[in-house]
Amino acid sequence: MKKSIELDWANLGFNYIKTDYRYISYWGKGEWDGGTLTEDNTVHISEGSTALHYGQTVFEGMKAYRAKDGSINLFRPEENAKRMQRSCRRLLMPVILTDVFVEAIKKVVKANEEYIPPYGTGGSLYIRPYMIGIGDNIGVKPAEGYLFSIFCMPVGAYFKEGLVPTNFLVSEYDRAAGNGTGAAKVGGNYGGSLLPGSLARERNFSDAIYLDPITHTKIEEVGAANFFGITKDNQFITPLSPSILPSITKYSLLYLAEKRLGLEAREEDVFVNQLDRFTEAGACGTAAVITPIGGIQYKDDFHTFYSETETGPIIKKLYNELTGIQYGDVIAPEGWIIKV
Ligand code: PLP
Ligand code: COI
16 A cells, blocks of 8 residues: 655645655666665765766756646656766766666656645656766766766746746856856756856845856856747747757747747847847746746846736747646647656
8 A cells, every 4th residue: 555645735846855765876897787776865975976076967857747647747758868868978977878767767756656746736746867976086087986866856836836927137157158068967057056046036036047158148048947038920939059958848848839839939049138029038947847037137127028927828828738748638749758
């Protein structure tokens, strides 16, 4: 008999909750071991581990959703596997094959099934795969051993509950270097974002917006989410840059905007001094889902989009389409939903 978990499912926020099982696998002498589930939520590693000193850490973020019929949906997990492989190559780490990655995700979700928020609560099970360099080391060089793990927890909204607009502050700091690690999901990118994020929140903004590191004229990222805008003539525009994290949600929205909403959808430069071309704007990502952007503070100017309190009609449609697919209420494009 499965135990039942009592949580305030509709008001979870985005917080660590220890669930029962996590997957753990070790790499050494050129290969991964078989991997196993464990109840231990701590890791024991050498003080010399490259992850601790030289940032040899990569991670992913994805979700499992409880559908109306009780089944469990994963949203495009193979894309997370492929992005993790790219991040690993950037930091000279061994890769996890896509099949192994997806099977391990399924195992963790199944083992923690009772933590998946019920259908209709707006919650989901956030899944965090990560890999770190471990072992005795001191020189700046790749580790000889690696740990790959996947844990999960029930979550609700990352920014504000529901489809509620929120404001962001354009930071003077860069998130990533022009030819750096911005396109990889590596720990260092996030360590560097803590100060700008905190400065934005001190001024009552939800997070920092980062400009391109070369010219500081174009929008790149909205905290840990990608930016998109809807133009007056119904185009879906999202920035194109080698230092942006290629968001799986963003690529899904590019597709849905075009194929399901009939918008013209493309990636191109988004100049921060030309925001009045957009009638609506949003942040998108696994954690952020779609968060409407009420306004953006850039130096002394505060630019509002559709409204600081109401969500625009196109963003509402995109949100319903995306979340409808994730929860299984709307027919998904081929291969987007994998059942656990
Ligand atoms: N941008 C950054 C910096 C992120 O950390 C994330 C989160 O993964 C995203 C964008 C959104 O990516 P995805 O839609 O794949 O979750
Ligand atoms: C995600 O959306 O999965 C992220 O990784 C955001 C996060 C760093 C909380």
